[in-house]
């Protein structure tokens with residue numbers, strides 16, 4: 001089962017690059033004038049998610065990671081720059097609350113598929 005909050009978080013992640021004015025749920029079209037559409041935009045959904053997020057965010061203290069796998073994903077090494085480990089205090093957008101959160105470097109792990117750089121979200 002998926003809770004409504006989880007479903008909302010999923011939509012926010014899937015459309016992370018969408019602008020705030022993108023209409024996501026259409027309520028009416030043409031009723032308030034020719035071509036006028038009303039409903040909920042990505043900005044509305046983000047604002048609702050902000051109101052739903054408990055303080056502190058559940059991602060506080062959890063890890064986030066990024067990868068460098070120049071030979072593991074069928075991509076020539078020259079096409080993928082190594083992002084390197086997280087810098088202390090580097091900011092990452094939390095996928096749960098969408099806040100810009102500083103992280104602390106945690107680990108660098110060599111795996112079969114590449115290098116995994118791990119950091120922890122600070123309390124937020």
Ligand SMILES: [Zn+2]
Nearest residue numbers: 057059094097
């Ligand atoms: Zn968060």
